[in-house]
Amino acid sequence: MSATIIDGKAFAARVRGQVAEHVARLKAEHGITPGLAVVLVGEDPASQSYVRSKGKQTVEAGMNSFERKLPAETTEAELLAVVKELNEDPSVHGILVQLPLPGQMSSDLVINAIDPAKDVDGFHISNVGLLGTGQKSMVPCTPLGCLMLLRDHHGSLSGMNAVVIGRSNIVGKPMAQLLLGDSCTVTIAHSRTKDLPEVVRRADIVVAAVGRPEMVTGDWLKPGATVIDVGINRVEGRKGLVGDVDFASAVEVAGAITPVPGGVGPMTIACLLANTLTACCRANGLAEPEGLTA
Numbered sequence: 001m002s003a004t005i006i007d008g009k010a011f012a013a014r015v016r017g018q019v020a021e022h023v024a025r026l027k028a029e030h031g032i033t034p035g036l037a038v039v040l041v042g043e044d045p046a047s048q049s050y051v052r053s054k055g056k057q058t059v060e061a062g063m064n065s066f067e068r069k070l071p072a073e074t075t076e077a078e079l080l081a082v083v084k085e086l087n088e089d090p091s092v093h094g095i096l097v098q099l100p101l102p103g104q105m106s107s108d109l110v111i112n113a114i115d116p117a118k119d120v121d122g123f124h125i126s127n128v129g130l131l132g133t134g135q136k137s138m139v140p141c142t143p144l145g146c147l148m149l150l151r152d153h154h155g156s157l158s159g160m161n162a163v164v165i166g167r168s169n170i171v172g173k174p175m176a177q178l179l180l181g182d183s184c185t186v187t188i189a190h191s192r193t194k195d196l197p198e199v200v201r202r203a204d205i206v207v208a209a210v211g212r213p214e215m216v217t218g219d220w221l222k223p224g225a226t227v228i229d230v231g232i233n234r235v236e237g238r239k240g241l242v243g244d245v246d247f248a249s250a251v252e253v254a255g256a257i258t259p260v261p262g263g264v265g266p267m268t269i270a271c272l273l274a275n276t277l278t279a280c281c282r283a284n285g286l287a288e289p290e291g292l293t294a
């Protein structure tokens with residue numbers, strides 16, 4: 001038996017289309033254009049490429065894209081001044097500071113200086129707290145994308161056993177909160193978890209966010225489980241990207257699985273656009289877009 005392949009690329013295109021439609025309505029009916037500001041410090045090639053894609057897709061969705069590129073030697077005070085300026089700019093509804101930041105800066109300090117209502121990455125402590133207490137928040141983009149794929153595939157997730165492998169603040173922990181919010185029974189596994197294959201074997205839903213190429217193999221899975229592979233890894237001597245799940249063996253056991261590439265990856269920017277639209281609607285006291293929030 002071979003699993004259903006969850007097509008994140010096609011789903012992300014649908015999300016971007018929904019966002020673009022809603023943006024066009026906002027412009028026509030209210031004269032409002034959502035705006036996303038992305039701040040990049042330094043010249044890390046991967047970060048530059050992410051920022052380029054974000055800018056391009058923002059414009060394609062009909063939104064305003066503001067890019068602030070700062071040199072690597074920018075001081076923390078200078079970056080905080082830019083964040084303050086963007087916080088106060090009413091044409092900016094979403095602010096994203098591209099991580100990682102150069103060593104002389106505290107990411108926590110900078111992220112927590114962003115107006116929580118404009119924190120489209122959902123990393124501000126206020127948003128983390130709101131999500132943890134089940135209140136309306138800005139939700140981190142990658143876990144939000146995973147949740148959308150799971151809801152689309154299963155409808156209700158209520159009562160399912162979910163195992164999230166990884167406990168980072170940007171993926172693992174918010175993913176666990178979202179699954180709990182949808183009434184899954186959630187286990188968070190990490191590098192100290194004992195007998196990980198046995199823990200994973202109990203899961204109806206497995207979310208792998210580890211950063212270890214092809215760690216989760218088919219024999220770890222309960223037959224029919226849904227597998228969401230967040231991993232993006234490069235392996236020397238191999239072309240392209242590799243997930244945290246060994247796709248070849250997992251596809252034979254799982255019920256459904258996201259491929260890498262073409263699974264979770266494209267959902268992240270689509271959810272960033274959705275979050276910017278949501279932030280803009282909230283800032284203007286308008287109804288939020290349906291199906292694009294947690």
Ligand code: NDP
Pocket residue numbers: 142165166167168169170171172189190191192193196209210211212230231232233264265268
């Ligand atoms: P982190 O490195 O911050 O966290 C990795 C987590 O995996 C940690 O909690 C760590 O445990 C755990 N871990 C490491 N080794 C093992 C192991 N052998 N067994 C069990 N758990 C283990 O990574 P991120 O959360 O930032 O990213 C995870 C993956 O997702 C990466 O491949 C990254 O590239 C990808 N990613 C993809 C995105 C997308 O858009 N698709 C966006 C963000 C990330 P411990 O805490 O104990 O150290």
